[in-house]
Amino acid sequence: MTTTTDNNRRNFLRAAAGGTLASLCTGAALAQSVDFKSSPxxxxxxxxxxxPSFNKYRIYSASVEQLxxxxxxxxxxxxxxxxxxxxxxxxxxxxxxRYDDVTGQTTTFRSNAGYTNGLARxxxxxxxxxxxxxxxxxxxxxxxxxxxxxxxxxxxxxxxPNDIAVTKDGSIWFTDPPFGIGGNYEGAKAKAEQPQGVYRxxxxxxxxxxxxxxxxxxxxxxxxxxxxxxxxxxxxPQGARLLVRYNVSQEGKLSNHSIVFDAGLTGTLDGIKCDExxxxxxGWGSTTNAPGALSADMDGxxxxxxAGKMIGHIHLPERCANLCFGGPKGNRLFMASxxxxxxxYVETRGV
Amino acid sequence: MHAHxxxxxxxxxxxxxxxAIEILDPSxxxxxxxxxxxxRLxxxxxxxxxxxxxxxxxxxxxxxxxxxxxxKWEESTGTVSTFREPSGFANGNTRxxxxxxxxxxxxxxxxxxxxxxxxxxxxADxxxxxxxxxPNDIVVKSDDTIWFTDPPFGILGHYEGxxxxxxxxxxxxxxxxxxxxxxxxxxxxxxPNGLAFxxxxxxxxxxxxxxxxxxxxxxxxxxxxxxxxxxxFHTPDVNGAPDGFRCDVDGNLWAGWGMGEGxxxxxxxxxDGTPIGHIHLPERCANLCFGGVARNRLFMAAxxxxxxxxxxxxxxxxx
Numbered sequence: 202m203t204t205t206t207d208n209n210r211r212n213f214l215r216a217a218a219g220g221t222l223a224s225l226c227t228g229a230a231l232a233q234s235v236d237f238k239s240s241p242x243x244x245x246x247x248x249x250x251x252x253p254s255f256n257k258y259r260i261y262s263a264s265v266e267q268l269x270x271x272x273x274x275x276x277x278x279x280x281x282x283x284x285x286x287x288x289x290x291x292x293x294x295x296x297x298x299r300y301d302d303v304t305g306q307t308t309t310f311r312s313n314a315g316y317t318n319g320l321a322r323x324x325x326x327x328x329x330x331x332x333x334x335x336x337x338x339x340x341x342x343x344x345x346x347x348x349x350x351x352x353x354x355x356x357x358x359x360x361x362p363n364d365i366a367v368t369k370d371g372s373i374w375f376t377d378p379p380f381g382i383g384g385n386y387e388g389a390k391a392k393a394e395q396p397q398g399v400y401r402x403x404x405x406x407x408x409x410x411x412x413x414x415x416x417x418x419x420x421x422x423x424x425x426x427x428x429x430x431x432x433x434x435x436x437x438p439q440g441a442r443l444l445v446r447y448n449v450s451q452e453g454k455l456s457n458h459s460i461v462f463d464a465g466l467t468g469t470l471d472g473i474k475c476d477e478x479x480x481x482x483x484g485w486g487s488t489t490n491a492p493g494a495l496s497a498d499m500d501g502x503x504x505x506x507x508a509g510k511m512i513g514h515i516h517l518p519e520r521c522a523n524l525c526f527g528g529p530k531g532n533r534l535f536m537a538s539x540x541x542x543x544x545x546y547v548e549t550r551g552v
Numbered sequence: 553m554h555a556h557x558x559x560x561x562x563x564x565x566x567x568x569x570x571x572a573i574e575i576l577d578p579s580x581x582x583x584x585x586x587x588x589x590x591x592r593l594x595x596x597x598x599x600x601x602x603x604x605x606x607x608x609x610x611x612x613x614x615x616x617x618x619x620x621x622x623x624k625w626e627e628s629t630g631t632v633s634t635f636r637e638p639s640g641f642a643n644g645n646t647r648x649x650x651x652x653x654x655x656x657x658x659x660x661x662x663x664x665x666x667x668x669x670x671x672x673x674x675x676a677d678x679x680x681x682x683x684x685x686x687p688n689d690i691v692v693k694s695d696d697t698i699w700f701t702d703p704p705f706g707i708l709g710h711y712e713g714x715x716x717x718x719x720x721x722x723x724x725x726x727x728x729x730x731x732x733x734x735x736x737x738x739x740x741x742x743x744p745n746g747l748a749f750x751x752x753x754x755x756x757x758x759x760x761x762x763x764x765x766x767x768x769x770x771x772x773x774x775x776x777x778x779x780x781x782x783x784x785f786h787t788p789d790v791n792g793a794p795d796g797f798r799c800d801v802d803g804n805l806w807a808g809w810g811m812g813e814g815x816x817x818x819x820x821x822x823x824d825g826t827p828i829g830h831i832h833l834p835e836r837c838a839n840l841c842f843g844g845v846a847r848n849r850l851f852m853a854a855x856x857x858x859x860x861x862x863x864x865x866x867x868x869x870x871x
Contacts, residue, residue, distance in 0.1 A: 282670030283653060284609045285635065301626075304633045308626070310610065325650050326668040328608060343651040343870060345607030345845050529670050 231294045235540045237267035237518060247501070247516040248545070255504060255513035258480075263546040265515065268535075269300050269307035274387065275537035276472070277320035277364070279328070280527025287527060288328065289537050290317040292387045297330070300542055302528075307542075315339075316381060316388040319364035319472070319523065324371050324404075331362035333381025333388030338362055338373065338402070350402055351375075351409050357394040364472055364523070366422045366431075371404025372453060374412070376419035376433065399433060401453050412455050416445065421473035421523070423481065424449070426552040431455065432481050434470045437463065442470040444481060444505060461509040467494035472523025472537075476549040479507045482534065486520025496520065502536055517543055526551025562834040565589045572817075572832040573861070579822060580829035583804070588862040590831065593625055593851075594632045599712065600853035601796070602645040602689070604653065605843030605871045612843055613653065614853045615642040617712045622655070625858060627844075632858075640664075641706060641713040644689035644796065644839065647871050648729075649696050656687035658706025658713030663687050663698065663727070676700075676727050676734050682719040689746050689796055689839070691869070693753060697777060698727040699737070701744035703761065724758060726777060737779055741769065746796035746839065749773070750803050750823070751868035757785060757797065757805055765790050768807070768821075786825050791815060796839025796853075800865040804828070806850065810836030818852055833859055842867025 240246060245264035250256055273293035280287050287300045288310055297317055299310035311317075315332035323329055328341040329350070336359045337352035350373065352359060361381025366374045377398045381388035399413035399422070413419065413433075420434035420442075428449060435443050437460075444462040447455040461481075464470045471484035487499040500520045504513035519539035527533050531550035536543040565571060570589035575581055598618035605612050610627040613635055621637035622645070636642070640657035648654055653666040654675065661684045662677035675698060677684060686706025691699050703722045706713035724738040724747070738744070742762025749756055756771045756779060767787045771779035785805075788794060792815060795808035803823040809830070810816050816836045820829035835855035843849050847867040852859040 281609070281668075283666045283668050284606070284611070285670060286609075299628075301633065303624075303635060304631070306629075306631065306633075308629045308631070310628060322668065326652065341608050343606075343608050343647070344847070345610060531669065 231291070231296075232271050232273040232540055234270040235267075235519060237270070237541065237543075239266055240264045245545075249514040249516060250512075251514055252506075252510060252512035254506065258476075258504070258513065258547050258549050260546050260548050265517065265543055265545045268305070268542045268544050269298070270541040271307075272298060272540050272542075274522065275539060275542060276318050276522050277331070278523060278525045278527075278535045278537045278542065279320040279322060280525055280535065281322070282527065282529060283326065287525075287535055287542070288320055289542060290314070290320060290330075292316050292318060292333070292381075295334075318362065318381065318387075319375070321365045321367055321373075323367050323373065324369070329365055329367065329373060331365050331375060333361040336361055336382070336391075338365065338375055350407070351400065354395060354398070354400070354409055354411060359400075360393045360395050360397065361388055363419070364421050366424055368404070368424055368428050373402040373404070374422055374424075374431070375400050375402075376422055378418045378420060380418075399455075403453070410453070412453065413447075418442075421471055421483065423473045423475045424552070425475050425479050426477055430479075432461070432473055432475065434473060434483075439466065441465050442468060444470055444473070444483065444509075461507075462505050462511070467491065468499065469520060471521070474525055475552050476526070477552055478549060480512070480549070481505045481507075482524055482551075484521035484523050484536070484538075485514075500538070502534070515545060562592070564591055570861075574830040574832060575828075576830055577822070577826055577828035579826075580820060583800070583820070583829065583863055583865050585862055585864050590833065590859055590861045593630070593858045593860055594623070595857040597623065597856050597858070599838065600855060600858060601643050601838050602656070603839060603841045603843075603851045603853045603858070604645040604647060605841055605847075605851065606647070607843065607845060607871075608651065612841075612851055612858075613645055614839075614851075614858060615639065615645060615655075617641050617643055617658065617706075620659075623858075643687070643706065643712075644700070646690045646692055648692050648698065649694070654690055654692065654698060656690050656700060658686040661686055661707070661716075663690065663700055675729075676725065679720055679723070679725070679734055679736070685718050685720060685722065686713055688744070691747055691749060693749060693777065695777070696729055698729065699747060699756075700725055700727070701747055701758065703743035703745060705743070722762065737777070738771070738782075740782075746794070746808065748797050748799050748805065749869070750799055751801055757799075759794050759797070759807075761795075766793055768794055768805075786821060786827070792819075793836070794819070795837065798841055799868040800842070800863075801868050802865060803868070804865070806840060806842075808837035808839050808852070808854075816854070818850070831861060841871060842869075843871070 272291040278289040297311040315334040382391040396414040416435040442464040448457040501517040502515040521538040597616035603614040624635040640659040663675040707716040745759035745761040770785040793810040797807035809819040817833040818831040837854040
């Protein structure tokens with residue numbers, strides 16, 4: 202009897218080892234995995250209230266989960282509710298990775314992806330991608346082929362499109378800092394030929410215009426639900442990352458620049474999304490890991506209200522570069538964080 | 553596993569050309585690839601139907617009707633998983649011009665659209681105040697109209713839906729998403745089944761499965777989408793069973809076929825109705841679609857398995 206049980210157990214272990222090997226072969230071997238253990242006890246202490254107003258967004262009986270690991274620099278998560286999966290970029294590994302919400306498996310969706318960064322969907326559900334290598338924006342058609350939507354402005358190549366958002370009129374907004382041409386890790390080293398712009402591809406005629414050329418190092422971009430405001434991440438002359446806000450006209454002109462939040466010299470504001478109440482959920486971490494700004498204390502996601510107050514903090518073991526809302530109801534936050542993808546149900550929805 | 557694996561004796565052909573691909577007429581030769589063989593991508597369904605290709609997602613969805621689920625085959629990994637369960641005993645699937653999944657459901661006796669967020673919108677579930685029978689197969693025309701057949705197969709018993717009384721004749725319908733109008737395009741067809749437009753959309757092929765044997769009818773389609781010049785395209789011998797089909801870019805009709813050895817598989821017809829080729833499968837094929845980036849790979853939903861073969865043509869429809 203005992204022998205049989207042992208045999209069964211051994212068979213089980215062998216099967217389990219086979220399974221692990223398979224998952225390594227399909228991608229995880231491209232980078233190290235990060236061990237993570239969800240909080241067994243509710244509420245999850247990694248969800249921190251910085252202001253009582255955050256209380257209503259926190260679900261007492263929800264904890265941070267790690268859905269995937271083994272990436273090198275996770276970016277640009279985008280949810281496909283109709284396909285029940287999430288895509289994200291693994292920039293240094295030059296691939297787009299798919300997390301399947303039905304099976305929980307993570308596989309490579311596209312190899313040689315052009316060092317994609319930010320991803321989004323247009324109003325017709327098609328995947329849009331910022332590519333560092335091609336210094337361009339592409340759209341994946343329904344048959345899987347790519348269409349280039351923008352790769353130059355006034356006859357010169359773009360720098361390296363970073364993050365992307367789509368408005369209800371079908372216009373596509375993207376930021377164009379030089380991060381993807383600064384070295385060979387996340388693209389190919391090249392010289393910038395453009396100012397650091399924020400661009401808009403018109404939804405009606407496809408015309409590319411530069412909406413801003415005076416926001417240094419533009420990065421994350423997100424619109425409020427009514428699309429009258431846009432939030433962007435930029436930098437101060439001193440090098441601090443800033444959350445800035447503009448009014449958006451019907452024609453797509455930006456005005457009334459204001460600094461909503463100054464991350465100081467240690468905070469790494471990055472990809473952002475707005476919820477239905479107008480709060481900004483932002484990837485966050487430490488630039489320095491210096492005393493008083495330890496990565497261990499800062500890495501994760503912060504929530505900043507429209508008045509510029511940081512009201513909540515989701516602590517993760519890795520810095521978060523970008524995030525999106527998803528799930529059938531849009532109330533699940535997916536956080537692309539260095540080697541891993543994390544998720545947390547929250548009591549609000551993305552817009 | 554929801555069903556037994558079948559055809560343990562079946563093996564893909566090791567040697568090229570694959571003898572399973574039979575030339576019935578010399579005009580089929582250009583469509584056959586000598587260095588391609590029939591592959592079995594999955595087995596373990598109970599009744600496979602309604603394959604639809606998602607090039608953008610790099611996966612294929614298809615229905616496993618009795619198991620009340622939609623399955624997904626992933627191109628990049630070969631993994632098959634359950635996409636939706638329960639699926640409302642889904643049968644035919646296609647996509648609209650905006651890329652959204654459209655599904656015929658036996659259980660709800662309706663056609664539903666899957667929105668980009670994954671939620672379902674009911675496209676049609678009744679006509680003139682009466683419930684539809686059990687929508688079977690579906691296709692979208694380039695003017696965005698949604699065409700589907702409504703035989704009673706999904707309400708005849710409990711295996712592929714729920715047994716119920718038919719309240720309507722077996723119509724061919726057209727739904728116009730611009731006006732919301734649901735119209736009967738053909739009332740005079742006994743249990744319509746598979747349907748497909750020719751590449752120029754000036755012809756519509758429909759399987760009539762209430763006759764013995766089943767037969768394929770063809771209509772001319774005018775600018776308003778009205779059907780004219782109803783005629784027989786092909787009448788098989790008594791054992792021949794056409795089912796779901798698609799056209800290639802040259803207007804040939806690739807039809808799911810059965811039943812029995814020698815007939816199970818896919819039969820290919822020239823636009824004039826001449827049978828020109830046959831792909832032999834060890835199981836009856838209920839429906840098929842073209843897929844892959846170039847739409848040159850034929851996916852065949854065949855009873856308990858999913859098969860595929862590359863061919864030297866392309867699907868006329870986008871999926």
